[in-house]
Amino acid sequence: MPxxxxxxxxxxxxxxxxxxxxxxxxxWLPVFAWQPGMRVAVPLGKAGGLRVGVVLDxxxxxxxxxxxxxxxxxxxxxxxxxxxxxxxxxxxxxxxHLASPGDVLGSLLPAGLRTSRVRLRLFGEGKPRTLQLKxxxxxxxxxxxxxxxAWTGGQLEMLDAAFDADASEVCVVTKDPPWPVRxxxxxxxxxxxxxxxxxxxxxxxxxxxxxxxxAAVLGTLAERGLVAVGPPQAVCACAPExxxxxxxxxxxxxxxxxxxxxxxxxxxxxLTPAQRGAADEFAAALDAPHPETRLLYGITGSxxxxxxxxxxxxxxxxxxxxxxxxxxxALACKLHRAARTVCGGQDIFLFHGYQSPGERERTFxxxxxxxxxxxxxxxxxxxxxxxxxxxxxxxxxxxxASFKQDEGMVYQAKEVAHFRMQQVRGxxxxxxxxxxxxxxxxxxxxxxxxxxxxxxxxxxxxxxVELVDIKGLSTAESxxxxxxxxxxxxxxxxxxxxxxxxxxxxxxxLMYCLDCGAVARCPQCEIGLTYHKGRERLVCHYCGHSVxxxxxxxxxxxxxxxPMGEGTEKLEESxxxxxxxxxxxxxxxxxxxxxxxxxxxxxxxxxxxxxQVLVGTQxxxxxxxxxxxxxxxxxxxxxxxxxxxxxxxxRTFQLLVQASGRxxxxxxxxxxxxQTRDPAHYCWQFVRAADYEGFFDEEIRRRERxxxxxxxxxxxxxxSFPADWDKGMAYVEQLxxxxxxxGRAHGVMVLGHTPSPLALLRGRKRFQWALKGPxxxxxxxxxxxxxxxxxxxxxxxxxxxxDPVNML
Numbered sequence: 001m002p003x004x005x006x007x008x009x010x011x012x013x014x015x016x017x018x019x020x021x022x023x024x025x026x027x028w029l030p031v032f033a034w035q036p037g038m039r040v041a042v043p044l045g046k047a048g049g050l051r052v053g054v055v056l057d058x059x060x061x062x063x064x065x066x067x068x069x070x071x072x073x074x075x076x077x078x079x080x081x082x083x084x085x086x087x088x089x090x091x092x093x094x095x096x097h098l099a100s101p102g103d104v105l106g107s108l109l110p111a112g113l114r115t116s117r118v119r120l121r122l123f124g125e126g127k128p129r130t131l132q133l134k135x136x137x138x139x140x141x142x143x144x145x146x147x148x149x150a151w152t153g154g155q156l157e158m159l160d161a162a163f164d165a166d167a168s169e170v171c172v173v174t175k176d177p178p179w180p181v182r183x184x185x186x187x188x189x190x191x192x193x194x195x196x197x198x199x200x201x202x203x204x205x206x207x208x209x210x211x212x213x214x215a216a217v218l219g220t221l222a223e224r225g226l227v228a229v230g231p232p233q234a235v236c237a238c239a240p241e242x243x244x245x246x247x248x249x250x251x252x253x254x255x256x257x258x259x260x261x262x263x264x265x266x267x268x269x270x271l272t273p274a275q276r277g278a279a280d281e282f283a284a285a286l287d288a289p290h291p292e293t294r295l296l297y298g299i300t301g302s303x304x305x306x307x308x309x310x311x312x313x314x315x316x317x318x319x320x321x322x323x324x325x326x327x328x329x330a331l332a333c334k335l336h337r338a339a340r341t342v343c344g345g346q347d348i349f350l351f352h353g354y355q356s357p358g359e360r361e362r363t364f365x366x367x368x369x370x371x372x373x374x375x376x377x378x379x380x381x382x383x384x385x386x387x388x389x390x391x392x393x394x395x396x397x398x399x400x401a402s403f404k405q406d407e408g409m410v411y412q413a414k415e416v417a418h419f420r421m422q423q424v425r426g427x428x429x430x431x432x433x434x435x436x437x438x439x440x441x442x443x444x445x446x447x448x449x450x451x452x453x454x455x456x457x458x459x460x461x462x463x464x465v466e467l468v469d470i471k472g473l474s475t476a477e478s479x480x481x482x483x484x485x486x487x488x489x490x491x492x493x494x495x496x497x498x499x500x501x502x503x504x505x506x507x508x509x510l511m512y513c514l515d516c517g518a519v520a521r522c523p524q525c526e527i528g529l530t531y532h533k534g535r536e537r538l539v540c541h542y543c544g545h546s547v548x549x550x551x552x553x554x555x556x557x558x559x560x561x562x563p564m565g566e567g568t569e570k571l572e573e574s575x576x577x578x579x580x581x582x583x584x585x586x587x588x589x590x591x592x593x594x595x596x597x598x599x600x601x602x603x604x605x606x607x608x609x610x611x612q613v614l615v616g617t618q619x620x621x622x623x624x625x626x627x628x629x630x631x632x633x634x635x636x637x638x639x640x641x642x643x644x645x646x647x648x649x650x651r652t653f654q655l656l657v658q659a660s661g662r663x664x665x666x667x668x669x670x671x672x673x674x675q676t677r678d679p680a681h682y683c684w685q686f687v688r689a690a691d692y693e694g695f696f697d698e699e700i701r702r703r704e705r706x707x708x709x710x711x712x713x714x715x716x717x718x719x720s721f722p723a724d725w726d727k728g729m730a731y732v733e734q735l736x737x738x739x740x741x742x743g744r745a746h747g748v749m750v751l752g753h754t755p756s757p758l759a760l761l762r763g764r765k766r767f768q769w770a771l772k773g774p775x776x777x778x779x780x781x782x783x784x785x786x787x788x789x790x791x792x793x794x795x796x797x798x799x800x801x802x803d804p805v806n807m808l
């Protein structure tokens with residue numbers, strides 16, 4: 001009989017160098033059915049190293065004559081982990097971002113699916129035998145063939161990475177700073193600071209960062225109750241999957257309150273005519289034979305969540321899966337609780353970046369193995385789960401910048417969601433009270449049908465908005481103007497609640513040396529260090545660099561500093577002395593919610609009325625429903641309004657309208673005070689009236705006149721190099737000349753180079769070019785030629801950000 005030639009596999013490596021290589025299928029697995037989407041362990045290099053890759057093609061062309069092709073070592077699953085549609089999405093992302101499929105897959109798949117630390121258990125006579133994959137690599141062909149026969153005959157099973165207590169346990173801080181630790185206990189302080197910044201960290205990672213000797217330090221901190229070490233379930237950022245009960249009672253803190261904003265009853269809700277009309281329109285769009293996109297444009301408090309869940313239930317009844325995505329973990333957890341209350345009989349998965357790596361891997365595997373429809377709730381990363389029979393994707397608060405991934409593999413979740421729905425002829429719903437200007441322009445142009453929710457459910461009205469001019473305000477005593485503070489006191493005295501938005505965390509944004517006049521700055525970023533009083537440290541909010549406080553001034557070694565400005569930590573402290581006795585103030589920002597469960601505990605406590613005032617950053621500006629809140633104060637409305645970003649006015653409008661929407665959601669009317677030093681800015685007239693369409697008309701005129709999206713395609717090319725590299729600027733100037741020349745050839749306008757607004761970050765100088773053109777291919781072509789001309793070696797890094805949402 002003729003010898004059967006093993007098929008040729010095209011394999012995308014999931015770790016550096018992220019290339020796609022050809023391997024012959026192993027000869028010792030002659031009858032194994034190789035398929036695209038399977039993971040496979042393959043040899044790389046002469047030292048016997050192993051890599052994990054994904055099979056892109058199981059019938060690739062044969063190698064040219066004279067080229068030796070290595071054999072793949074072992075398949076890592078019997079059935080494909082990824083579907084053909086999923087692989088096509090990866091290919092399109094790779095093309096769009098000029099990356100390799102392996103680079104894209106390496107960014108999307110959980111870490112546990114990219115490791116070659118896999119074991120094989122061989123069953124035969126006597127005790128089962130366990131092998132590492134590297135052991136298989138050292139075997140001869142005869143031994144491998146025995147394993148292959150056992151694999152195909154069912155006498156060999158594959159296990160995950162060997163159990164490692166350090167990898168299976170995580171470490172997390174259990175108490176907020178300041179911690180009762182002696183100043184001389186530097187190792188304890190370093191470890192606490194590390195865990196405070198990183199959150200829940202596998203013990204193996206802690207050991208890698210601090211060395212094996214950290215075990216004793218961890219033990220000491222655990223004994224003192226400052227650190228917990230245990231299984232990942234103990235440090236999940238949200239309520240456990242099997243625990244409906246939250247601190248607020250049987251179903252958590254008003255978990256379905258916003259479903260109907262007052263017209264819910266029991267575990268369900270009753271749709272208003274407007275909500276029913278939107279839900280029916282979306283159901284009809286889902287049932288259409290072609291892909292559809294819809295915008296749900298509803299004011300704050302209009303009950304958009306109820307429409308999402310009604311659509312989710314309809315989609316599941318049709319035998320198709322649903323994704324409900326939110327821009328932040330807190331909102332995703334709230335959506336998850338609401339979905340479980342309304343759709344409790346369905347399989348519901350929660351997926352977000354605060355979960356442990358092991359939990360995310362288990363969810364990915366479980367969904368990949370499914371054939372039945374399910375409901376997935378999560379943040380943007382959940383978009384890349386291999387959900388079966390996907391029918392509907394909902395992006396709540398679709399305008400939010402968090403739907404854009406800016407680091408690593410850059411992507412816009414809306415674009416990926418649109419592509420996935422095009423693949424399966426499904427329905428994409430974009431929901432917001434303040435839609436992205438580009439989204440609303442597409443709606444106005446007739447490309448996206450709009451469903452409107454123009455009234456608050458339950459008869460509530462939008463709050464009255466007042467501007468408070470603080471040009472001459474001295475902040476020596478309080479960041480709040482007298483009239484804002486008076487209104488706050490009156491609300492508290494009436495037994496009502498208030499929220500205060502200050503998008504600036506920490507105690508003081510700047511520390512000013514009284515001896516020499518210098519400002520304490522980060523040595524890696526040249527950004528002012530923020531004073532965090534609770535931690536007694538000065539911290540850079542961009543790279544994480546921190547130093548103890550007090551510490552000598554770097555310029556004069558003096559020890560006399562004056563805190564300048566006010567952050568959420570200081571505002572929380574000052575309000576305790578300015579409000580009536582017995583008043584309680586809570587704070588919701590990144591620092592107060594670092595410990596697992598703290599975010600939910602703060603929101604639950606405020607929802608139960610245990611505090612009268614909630615101070616926070618933009619985390620509290622959207623999605624939360626507190627019926628007793630009758631006053632919202634924006635402490636610094638100008639913050640962000642004058643950033644060097646063409647979206648600055650849009651973002652400010654969206655943030656403040658969303659923050660205003662927290663007031664007056666119950667039966668009592670609400671008021672909003674916005675403090676500003678520029679009351680004449682055109683943005684405010686539209687914020688005061690919550691007039692999104694008026695703002696849109698003004699903003700779109702300005703963008704058309706200045707040639708900004710949606711009237712042009714815009715991308716940023718970012719370059720960075722070490723601050724002490726003397727050749728860096730010469731290369732940047734060469735690239736500028738090349739970009740302008742090639743831009744003329746491709747019809748692309750090249751602006752720059754210019755220093756980035758954050759010109760020094762993590763010890764690297766940063767520059768950027770803005771590329772404007774009628775279509776994306778020309779812009780990509782210019783970047784491709786710039787990258788080809790850049791020096792090798794990694795000193796100069798170039799990156800392309802298509803349609804940037806962050807110009808810094």
